[in-house]
Every structure is written in structure tokens, then in C-alpha cells.
Amino acid sequence: MAEPTTFNTEIAVHPRLQHIGLTTGNLEPLLAWYETVLGMQAMHTSEDPTGLRSQGLEVKAVWLSNDEQNHRMAIIEIPGLEPDPERARHHRLQHLAFEYNTVEELLGTYVRLKREAILPVLAVDEGLQTAFYYADPDQNVIEINVNNYGDPFTAIEHMRSSTDFAHRPLGVHVDPGLMVEAREAGANAWQLHKRAWNNEFAPEQPWDPTVLL
Template identity: 35%
Template sequence: MTEIRATDPSSWKTGPITPPLLHHATFMTLDVNAMVEFYELVCGMHPVYYGHDAAWLTNDLANHRIALLKLPGTVPPINKPHSAGLHHTAFEYATFDQWLDNYERLAAIGLEPHICFDHGMTMSMYYADPDGNGVEIQVDNFRDWGMSKEWMWASQEFAADYIGAPFDPAKLVEARRAGLSPDEIHERTYARQYVPEGYVPVLTFPDPWPDRIAADPTLLDGVPAPDAAPEHVLEPQG
């Protein structure tokens, strides 16, 4: 590739003329059941196929958006919050009220986001799945991808601070019940009027693995190899 660029610049293409669309993310896991339960609860994803060692989940017309694999040899991560790799996946609601209603639904059963930011183009709440992966639930502040993309590209605000303003989601619920519009809430949030009490900056998710390993040290042995070659079709869960 280097030789082509050096000898014939006109033939060098920086990318495909028709780019593929992002379709799904795949996670290696030690507990397929816990992960399926989490993504169903938080993101409304249901299994298209669900086996003992794998599952493929979707919440739209695609055949799957998340895949979960319990592969032989898989071991717990070390220092998960600070290891290079995937930080989070993201899911978007069409409206502010749908987004806020989802927060209230999860908060009612004790599931709270670990990180909340108004990034300018989106308002985002970040949860952690059972393996310590981040899951962003967001709503577009512009309600238009073209406009939010242009704001990210052109705005001085995003260039100066691409993280944005932290917020307490319970305060957003209060503001909405008081009659403020989504745009008014976004404006006040971005102006840092809803910062949590005693806020301490954090951009990483809690590490569940030390406690899990303490409870079950055999996790360090990893997923054992099957005694025989795996079947083409896994036995579904009952």
C-alpha cells in the first residue's frame, strides 16, 4: 500500500465510495444469561437466538445488533476500567420524553446511570453492563442528525470541551414536571445548572471483576474447552 501511494498517488483511495453501515457489536463474556437480561432490561433487546454459550440480540429490524459469545479460553479482564478497548456502545431515543421515561423506569428498580453528560449534540446517560462495559442511552438535542453533526464539526463549544456538562437526571425529571421544554432543559443543563451535588469527575465505569472473582475464584481458569467439537446449533435455553 505504501508503494502504491508513493508511485501512483492518483490510485490511492482513502475509503470506499459506498461505505458500509455499522451493524452490530460482539462481546466475549463469561455469563451470557446476565448479559441477555441486562440488555433486554436497559435497551429493550430480545434474543433472536439464545443458547448456553452465545446469544444474538436485536431491538429493531436487523437480525442482530449485539452478539454475546462465551468462547473457550475466555478469562476475566484485568483492570477493566483502564484497559484499552471498547469504552461503550450507544442507543438513541427519538424523543426527549422517551429518553427521560426510560431513566425513570430503570431508576424505579434501582438501576441508575454511572455517568451523565450533556455533550452538546446529545444528552447521554451511561450505564454499566454486568461485565463492566458502558452502555450509553442518548437523545439528540437537535432532533436532526444533520444539524447535530454540523454542530460537532463547526462549534467552538465542542472543540473546547467535547465531554460537556454533567447532570443529575433526577433534576431533569423535576424540571420537565415543572413544565420546562426539552430545549429549555438542554440549555440549562449545558449551562451546568443541574450538576449533581458533590460532583466528582468520572469517565470510567466500576470494575465488577474483583468482587466476582472473590466470589468465584474459578473464573480465573477461564471458560473450559468443550469435551467434544461444538454442535453447529447450540441447545437453546429453557
């Protein structure tokens, strides 16, 4: 008689997101950008990941991480790839997100990147979180955010039951610089969120929703 199976074949198991993969035609600017923005460091570089360089396949690969995982990102350089000027109007992965622990980390990163002339293409208080979106050299959009509640389960409840989220699921646009000034003046994380939701940090130039990210 066959032994009964000892593994679950009935209910979906929820795996954790481990890493993302990108392709590019211009590797070095991308590596520099991810090191500057997210602190990504190369874990391993291969000049011939396919083993076919001798046959003319000029491919390079780099594996990167900014935490305890062996890699959070893999970037493959394929010579000849070109930017797509109509990318925003094609099917694509719209953005990738990375989470900070505190609003101070988020705002401090904004200030640091601004010194490097790296500015958000969009900044939003989304109710359950505050998020700044940046475009890398290949125009992939990277979100950095912080949970406004400081607790993932409360944020889940916000998404499920808050009238704020139901009425404005895409949140309100903010000027990160104004948030930095308010935090330096003594506003705590929750006060920043409530003031943002009241449009106290609205940017001078409203975001144009017809400009697709």
C-alpha cells in the same frame, strides 16, 4: 478484451454499523440486563455454535435484537472467562451507544431503570446530545442518548463549528433526576439543554475525572 469493472474500487464506501459482539463467562445476567435496559430479545440461541461440544468445547451463543435487524448483538459465553479488575486501564472498546428519538424517551428510560436499581455511571449534556452511560454486569459501558437538536445534520454542524463544542467537547455533567423534574414542570427539550449547559442540573457529587470508564 476484458469488460471494465462495474464496481467502485476507488472511494471508500460507508457501511452502516449493524451489530456488536460480546464475549462473557456469565451469560444469563447479561441477557437479563440487555433485555431490561435496551429491550433486547433473543432471536436465536445455540447450545453448540462451534459444533465441538462433544469434544469438550462448552460454548453457547445468543443473537439479540431490539429493532428490525435480525440481530444487533451477539453474545458468546465461554466458560472460565473472568472479570478484569484493571479493565479501565487496558486497551478496550470504551462504550457502545444507542439513540432515542426524544428526550422524553431518554428521561423515561432513566426513571424506569432507576426503579430496577440500574443507575448511570455518568450523565452528560454534550452539546449536540444528552447522554447517560450505564455499566452492564461485565462492566461494558452502554450509552443511551438523544440528539439535542432533533436533527442529525444540525448536530454535525454543532460538532464542526460550535464554540461550545470546541471549548467543552465532553460537555457538562447533569443529574438526570433534576432533568426529569424540570421536564415534568414544563421545560421543553431545548430548554432542558440550555439549562443543563448553564449548570442548572449539576449533580451534587461532581464526577471524578480520574475514575476511568
